[in-house]
Each structure stands twice: as structure tokens, then as C-alpha cells.
Amino acid sequence: MPEAEKPNQYCFQLGQLSVDNAEEGKKKRTFSGVAYSGEPITDHWYWDRIIFDLDSMQLKGRIPALLEHRSSQRAGAINTHSINHQTGLTVSGDLMSNEFGAQVAQDSDDGFPWQMSVRIEPTAIEEIQAGASVSVNGKVHQGPITVFRGGRIREVSFCALGADDNTNAVAASHTPKNFNQPEDTDVTELEQAQAKLKQAETDRDAAQAELKKFKADKREEDIKALETSLNKQFSAEEKTSYTNMDDGSFAFMSQQLKQFSAG
Structure with a gap:
């Protein structure tokens, strides 16, 4: 040039x-x-x-x-x-x-x-x-x-x-401004994708919260059932400890307590 x-x-x-x-x-x-x-x-x-x-x-x-x-x-x-x-x-x-x-x-x-x-x-x-x-x-x-x-x-x-x-x-x-180019719709499509992602994250968080509540309610019922089985009342500290255990640890602890109680 x-x-x-x-x-x-x-x-x-x-x-x-x-x-x-x-x-x-x-x-x-x-x-x-x-x-x-x-x-x-x-x-x-x-x-x-x-x-x-x-x-x-x-x-x-x-x-x-x-x-x-x-x-x-x-x-x-x-x-x-x-x-x-x-x-x-x-x-x-x-x-x-x-x-x-x-x-x-x-x-x-x-x-x-x-x-x-x-x-x-x-x-x-x-x-x-x-x-x-x-x-x-x-x-x-x-x-x-x-x-x-x-x-x-x-x-x-x-x-x-x-x-x-x-x-x-x-x-x-x-x-x-009104020319129909693909980029003119890209922002709309991006906003729609972002909205869908945000909704998916909201749904995920709600599902996780619901699952957490379900597990907490189930553990509370299991602790009450264990109290009935052992014929004793756990202290607040013991209940907190049992509530915070994972499922495997709680199941093992329950089995041990029942065996000791039976022996």
C-alpha cells in the first residue's frame, strides 16, 4: 500500500x-x-x-x-x-x-x-x-x-x-441499530445462558439444603431411637457429637453402645 x-x-x-x-x-x-x-x-x-x-x-x-x-x-x-x-x-x-x-x-x-x-x-x-x-x-x-x-x-x-x-x-x-447480525443477539443469548446457569445454581443450592435438612431430621430420629433402645437420656454434648458424625461413624457407635448395653 x-x-x-x-x-x-x-x-x-x-x-x-x-x-x-x-x-x-x-x-x-x-x-x-x-x-x-x-x-x-x-x-x-x-x-x-x-x-x-x-x-x-x-x-x-x-x-x-x-x-x-x-x-x-x-x-x-x-x-x-x-x-x-x-x-x-x-x-x-x-x-x-x-x-x-x-x-x-x-x-x-x-x-x-x-x-x-x-x-x-x-x-x-x-x-x-x-x-x-x-x-x-x-x-x-x-x-x-x-x-x-x-x-x-x-x-x-x-x-x-x-x-x-x-x-x-x-x-x-x-x-x-436494527441490522440483523448474529452478534446483535449474542448478548441476549448470553444473558439467557447466564440466567439459566443462575437458576441451576439456585436449584442446586435448594436441593442441597433440602438434603441437609432431611439428613438432620433422620439423625435426630436415629438418636431418639438409640436412647429408647439403651433406655437412657443423652446429654446435649453427646447429642451434638452424634449429630456431627458421618453416617458410618454413627452406625458403628450405635452398634457398639447396643452391644455394651446388652452385655
Whole structure:
């Protein structure tokens, strides 16, 4: 792969942006959107199938908003963001009053569906092989899949769908929330398996407790029967000792006491 293409392997076209309508008295136009929903990205030209860990994702300070990932075409900046498993990474910011910010605003007013693309650089990359699984963003995903941990968002860009000069950077589809992939059901299946295991453990504990009570009641009856057979009353200490004996020891002790009593 040519060296010039390598930086673009960290660019991902992910979601749609909305540019707020112009308001009288409001100098700056604003924009917002879901930069990343937390779902796997499929068919990426470099990574194939990849997911970003939201819990370790990093956004520091005001993030630049560019046109087509070109640093010379500065269109605005991200002011606020939020990250959670339900909505993913959402951002909002201001457009600049320069030609690039004005272009984004004007095209949006004319109905153009701007797409959001992000440049994310991970601090760690995990390669999950086929047959293995990994938990990311509250779900279990089956391999093969690549996981970006500690991903730092360097910039976001306004991109035209399919019109990026580097077509490889936009050759990825973002799996929507309701896409029927096996990993979408894995958490449900895992939760069901965990619930069944917990129920089995509860049933086992209940059965063991019931068996323990049965043995205790049986030993109490056997001690009373032994008292009747020997025509004596055992002390509390003797009863405790007999109760704590295993079945074999108690049977042997009972036999010995009966023999001594008969002799």
C-alpha cells in the first residue's frame, strides 16, 4: 500500500449531520449528529470489519470540523459531545463564517445530505479471530473483528456521499441499530445462558439444603431411637457429637453402645 494512503485507514464515514436553520440575530450556524453509534463497521477497505470501544474513546478540547479531511478546508469545530451505549458518540458544534463553513450551511439549506466522517487513532488494536468473541459497547461480538481501544478523535469532516477524493476512505457501511447480525443477539443469548446457569445454581443450592435438612431430621430420629433402645437420656454434648458424625461413624457407635448395653 502506498505510504500516502496509510493515514486514510483511520478515516471512517459513519453518520449523517444536520445543520440548524439560520436564526435572526444568531451569528453562527450550528450542526449536530451521531458521529458513531457504537455498532460494527463492515466492508472497510482496510480493516474489513471493525468496532470502536466507546468506553475508552477520547475527545480532548475543541475538535476541528473539516471538509473532506483536508486541514486547509476548515469548516467549524465540535463544541460538545456525549458518549454512551444507547446513542453512541453524538456531537454538536459551530460552523465558521468562512467559505467552507458557508458552503456546508448553504448546501444543507439546499437539501444536500452531508455525511459525517471521523478520523480516529487508537492507542491499542485488538484482532479477534474467527471462533472467538469480544465484549464491546455492551454487546458480545463474534470474530473476525478488529477492535479500536482508546481511540482518539482527531477531527470530523463533512463529506459528500461517494464523492470523497480518496474513495477508499468512504468505502464502508455502518451497521444500523436494527441490522440483523448474529452478534446483535449474542448478548441476549448470553444473558439467557447466564440466567439459566443462575437458576441451576439456585436449584442446586435448594436441593442441597433440602438434603441437609432431611439428613438432620433422620439423625435426630436415629438418636431418639438409640436412647429408647439403651433406655437412657443423652446429654446435649453427646447429642451434638452424634449429630456431627458421618453416617458410618454413627452406625458403628450405635452398634457398639447396643452391644455394651446388652452385655
